[in-house]
Amino acid sequence: xxxxxxxxxxxxxxxxxxxxxxxxxxxxxxxxxxxxxxxxxxxxxxxxxxxxxxxxxxxxxxxxxxxxxxxxxxxxxxxxxxxxxxxxxxxxxxxxxxxxxxxxxxxxxxxxxxxxxxxxxxxxxxxxxxxxxxxxxxxxxxxxxxxxxxxxxxxxxxxxxxxxxxxxxxxxxxxxxxxxxxxxxxxxxxxxxxxxxxxxxxxxxxxxxxxxxxxxxxxxxxxxxxxxxxxxxxxxxxxxxxxxxxxx
Amino acid sequence: xxxxxxxxxxxxxxxxxxxxxxxxxxxxxxxxxxxxxxxxxxxxxxxxxxxxxxxxxxxxxxxxxxxxxxxxxxxxxxxxxxxxxxxxxxxxxxxxxxxxxxxxxxxxxxxxxxxxxxxxxxxxxxxxxxxxxxxxxxxxxxxxxxxxxxxxxxxxxxxxxxxxxxxxxxxxxxxxxxxxxxxxxxxxxxxxxxxxxxxxxxxxxxxxxxxxxxxxxxxxxxxxxxxxxxxxxxxxxxxxxxxxxxxxxxxxxxxxxxxxxxxxxxxxxxxxxxxxxxxxxxxxxxxxxxxxxxxxxxxxxxxxxxxxxxxxxxxxxxxxxxxxxxxxxxxxxxxxxxxxxxxxxxxxxxxxxxxxxxxxxxxxxxxxxxxxxxxxxxxxxxxxxxxxxxxxxxxxxxxxxxxxxxxxxxxxxxxxxxxxxxxxxxxxxxxxxxxxxxxxxxxxxxxxxxxxxxxxxxxxxxxxxxxxxxxxxxxxxxxxxxxxxxxxxxxxxxxxxxxxxxxxxxxxxxxxxxxxxxxxxxxxxxxxxxxxxxxxxxxxxxxxxxxxxxxxxxxxxxxxxxxxxxxxxxxxxxxxxxxxxxxxxxxxxxxxxxxxxxxxxxxxxxxxxxxxxxxxxxxxxxxxxxxxxxxxxxxxxxxxxxxxxxxxxxxxxxxxxxxxxxxxxxxxx
Numbered sequence: 001x002x003x004x005x006x007x008x009x010x011x012x013x014x015x016x017x018x019x020x021x022x023x024x025x026x027x028x029x030x031x032x033x034x035x036x037x038x039x040x041x042x043x044x045x046x047x048x049x050x051x052x053x054x055x056x057x058x059x060x061x062x063x064x065x066x067x068x069x070x071x072x073x074x075x076x077x078x079x080x081x082x083x084x085x086x087x088x089x090x091x092x093x094x095x096x097x098x099x100x101x102x103x104x105x106x107x108x109x110x111x112x113x114x115x116x117x118x119x120x121x122x123x124x125x126x127x128x129x130x131x132x133x134x135x136x137x138x139x140x141x142x143x144x145x146x147x148x149x150x151x152x153x154x155x156x157x158x159x160x161x162x163x164x165x166x167x168x169x170x171x172x173x174x175x176x177x178x179x180x181x182x183x184x185x186x187x188x189x190x191x192x193x194x195x196x197x198x199x200x201x202x203x204x205x206x207x208x209x210x211x212x213x214x215x216x217x218x219x220x221x222x223x224x225x226x227x228x229x230x231x232x233x234x235x236x237x238x239x240x241x242x243x244x245x246x247x248x
Numbered sequence: 249x250x251x252x253x254x255x256x257x258x259x260x261x262x263x264x265x266x267x268x269x270x271x272x273x274x275x276x277x278x279x280x281x282x283x284x285x286x287x288x289x290x291x292x293x294x295x296x297x298x299x300x301x302x303x304x305x306x307x308x309x310x311x312x313x314x315x316x317x318x319x320x321x322x323x324x325x326x327x328x329x330x331x332x333x334x335x336x337x338x339x340x341x342x343x344x345x346x347x348x349x350x351x352x353x354x355x356x357x358x359x360x361x362x363x364x365x366x367x368x369x370x371x372x373x374x375x376x377x378x379x380x381x382x383x384x385x386x387x388x389x390x391x392x393x394x395x396x397x398x399x400x401x402x403x404x405x406x407x408x409x410x411x412x413x414x415x416x417x418x419x420x421x422x423x424x425x426x427x428x429x430x431x432x433x434x435x436x437x438x439x440x441x442x443x444x445x446x447x448x449x450x451x452x453x454x455x456x457x458x459x460x461x462x463x464x465x466x467x468x469x470x471x472x473x474x475x476x477x478x479x480x481x482x483x484x485x486x487x488x489x490x491x492x493x494x495x496x497x498x499x500x501x502x503x504x505x506x507x508x509x510x511x512x513x514x515x516x517x518x519x520x521x522x523x524x525x526x527x528x529x530x531x532x533x534x535x536x537x538x539x540x541x542x543x544x545x546x547x548x549x550x551x552x553x554x555x556x557x558x559x560x561x562x563x564x565x566x567x568x569x570x571x572x573x574x575x576x577x578x579x580x581x582x583x584x585x586x587x588x589x590x591x592x593x594x595x596x597x598x599x600x601x602x603x604x605x606x607x608x609x610x611x612x613x614x615x616x617x618x619x620x621x622x623x624x625x626x627x628x629x630x631x632x633x634x635x636x637x638x639x640x641x642x643x644x645x646x647x648x649x650x651x652x653x654x655x656x657x658x659x660x661x662x663x664x665x666x667x668x669x670x671x672x673x674x675x676x677x678x679x680x681x682x683x684x685x686x687x688x689x690x691x692x693x694x695x696x697x698x699x700x701x702x703x704x705x706x707x708x709x710x711x712x713x714x715x716x717x718x719x720x721x722x723x724x725x726x727x728x729x730x731x732x733x734x735x736x737x738x739x740x741x742x743x744x745x746x747x748x749x750x751x752x753x754x755x756x757x758x759x760x761x762x763x764x765x766x767x768x769x770x771x772x773x774x775x776x777x778x779x780x781x782x783x784x785x786x787x788x789x790x791x792x793x794x795x796x797x798x799x800x801x802x803x804x805x806x807x808x809x810x811x812x813x814x815x816x817x818x819x820x821x822x823x824x825x826x827x828x829x830x831x832x833x834x835x836x837x838x839x840x841x842x843x844x845x846x847x848x849x850x851x852x853x854x855x856x857x858x859x860x861x862x863x864x865x866x867x868x869x870x871x872x873x874x875x876x877x878x879x880x881x882x883x884x885x886x887x888x889x890x891x892x893x894x895x896x897x898x899x900x901x902x903x904x905x906x907x908x909x910x911x912x913x914x915x916x917x
Contacts (some may be wrong), residue, residue, distance in 0.1 A: 039528065055318060141377045
């Protein structure tokens with residue numbers, strides 16, 4: 001198929017960016033979206049132009065490196081899918097595709113389609129851990145049985161890949177889904193109880209400091225999350241947060 | 249030359265069960281006040297690097313950690329699916345440290361160091377305790393206890409898992425331990441920084457030159473020890489299940505500076521990957537080995553059915569049981585579909601080479617869940633007091649169970665192939681997945697460069713010539729959490745009076761200059777072909793001539809062809825952009841330059857190893873049934889010392905002595 005691509009080009013964080021049009025032909029429907037961009041980049045390189053920069057690594061939907069706002073939707077039109085697993089069979093011959101970086105104040109643009117998501121790391125530094133030393137002297141793994149329901153919910157929350165689609169989808173650029181998934185994972189497990197109150201307070205405070213917006217319960221984050229992280233995690237985090245503040 | 253006086257493996261004496269404990273008792277300790285005076289660089293933040301960085305920081309060392317990704321959480325350990333082994337014997341099926349040790353040595357076709365493997369088995373249980381304490385949400389049963397499943401090459405269930413995302417959960421556990429130390433200021437994290445070279449001062453590893461991938465700036469970092477945890481080199485094949493950025497460069501740079509590189513030809517071709525769909529393909533996707541617990545592998549038994557399938561006139565589900573060849577069950581009745589990876593891969597290739605491949609390219613076999621769906625569905629119907637003879641109901645219930653076990657894998661398959669694996673069998677084919685070879689290390693995990701360590705997939709490891717499923721995660725975390733943080737004391741205890749290492753020295757300047765010159769060479773080289781052109785060309789030679797089966801003639805040709813591509817690369821490569829700012833093509837050029845050297849050493853190592861063992865199959869050396877034929881004369885680790893070009897590398901042999909396991913023919917029949 002032949003496609004018209006409209007891609008955000010921006011030389012660096014300080015430069016002004018703009019949409020640039022590219023035509024691409026003979027795209028196979030079996031290609032992934034990023035393989036299509038590889039073809040474009042090869043053509044650009046051969047012509048002596050600079051290729052389009054974008055983040056990617058595992059290309060199997062788990063590392064969370066890839067992003068891209070495709071026709072206005074984080075990770076494109078296919079639900080439950082990262083950009084690297086989006087295939088061109090979801091597009092038609094002659095389609096125009098607008099490709100932009102995830103937009104959020106807390107995710108400044110580095111170059112072209114690459115953004116800086118280190119705000120996510122800093123929120124995790126604030127408390128996304130259990131303070132246990134890696135000494136090997138912990139108690140036996142089976143000494144504390146964990147209710148299967150809780151363990152499964154903790155896993156579902158923990159399967160967040162940290163891509164930032166929730167922030168890009170939200171009109172407030174809120175990071176509540178991301179932060180609440182981590183808070184929930186630990187809140188649901190017995191190991192997380194000791195630091196439970198401090199954790200939610202510290203992580204929420206760092207989240208605000210990074211410039212993420214507030215949550216107004218539109219649910220766009222859940223709808224666009226490639227891993228289907230549920231907004232019940234946000235409800236849980238709100239409860240954790242209020243509970244923690246009432247006690248302090 | 250043997251691994252001798254200069255670089256002994258330093259394996260301790262005594263009975264195998266006591267070696268690690270008694271060794272640990274004698275390791276030099278560094279007092280807490282002195283640890284604060286010591287810096288350690290860790291390159292790579294996967295399971296090995298992440299867990300090592302966290303543990304070393306916890307002990308009190310100052311850690312500088314580097315990753316080329318935008319966050320340590322994105323290292324490719326994240327993509328490991330199936331599970332992690334541990335000899336907990338929670339299932340009560342007779343497992344023990346010894347059995348895990350035995351299975352690993354046998355699975356590796358008797359090409360691993362006994363002492364290291366036993367230590368690995370010994371600490372495996374600790375890893376599970378540690379991860380649970382960190383809040384890793386492993387799968388549990390309804391009683392709230394941890395669940396296990398079985399993996400290839402063993403007869404017990406010792407694999408802990410978190411759906412098909414075990415690597416993700418373990419890596420996020422290590423990342424959380426790192427986060428705690430980053431918050432305390434004990435780990436200084438350098439994201440989007442790539443190690444470009446090792447700096448050696450007075451014969452010791454004392455720092456690295458790193459490139460800030462955003463600004464393009466070269467930077468000097470010093471430390472008292474350097475730990476390489478940069479993963480494997482599967483991307484030398486261009487197409488592999490590795491991430492796009494996975495590379496050999498950190499390991500290769502230290503090799504060029506004196507670290508021996510061991511067994512490069514021991515590479516794992518994983519049997520269950522999604523087949524190649526076309527020339528545009530950038531990477532291959534693994535379907536976890538855990539699927540072989542419930543999936544049965546087959547091809548049509550009749551050639552006419554193969555033709556009909558390829559032309560689209562026959563559906564696989566329409567082929568009668570009697571007309572299917574479940575070739576693993578046929579050839580290996582004892583282990584069936586759960587034979588080790590090397591055996592399963594070769595068997596699939598054998599059928600496809602014989603003309604029974606089931607897709608257009610003839611390079612695919614079926615992985616079929618129909619029998620498991622019915623088995624689970626019937627059981628569920630009985631347990632829930634429903635009609636177990638109602639076929640539609642049984643199918644529905646069975647598919648639900650399969651979805652809870654492998655849902656994310658089935659979804660991934662459907663996205664890539666556009667077929668529903670609940671209804672039609674998956675198509676799979678072997679692909680490059682893991683590299684058992686790597687930097688040679690002693691019992692302390694130190695390379696032949698004093699103060700330079702290699703851990704995880706980057707070292708030549710405990711997996712011998714073939715790694716068993718769910719053992720990579722175990723080894724990465726064992727090295728990082730429980731081995732290196734102790735053994736490094738032996739070296740650092742002598743360094744407490746050294747003080748901070750300055751970076752404004754001739755050694756750092758010379759290393760930086762070398763890096764700068766290579767980068768300028770790429771940018772100023774006004775060639776005509778992009779980096780990927782050379783990478784693909786290299787990958788094709790590696791796959792065709794140094795892949796699943798090898799022979800002397802092809803290997804000799806491969807050595808020459810790779811040399812020729814390398815020459816062409818330096819003449820014709822075209823790298824756009826400039827030295828400043830983010831330039832992915834420039835980063836790729838450096839990595840492919842190293843792959844072009846490693847590829848040659850890889851072929852040379854395969855040529856030298858005149859036997860078949862594990863993942864290394866030489867056509868000249870096979871039994872009449874087509875199985876791998878080992879040779880006692882090659883019961884050694886081949887450690888290569890850099891000496892200019894790969895063709896001139898010197899071979900050192902570490903002879904392997906088996907005192908606790910009888911070396912037998914490896915049979916899974």
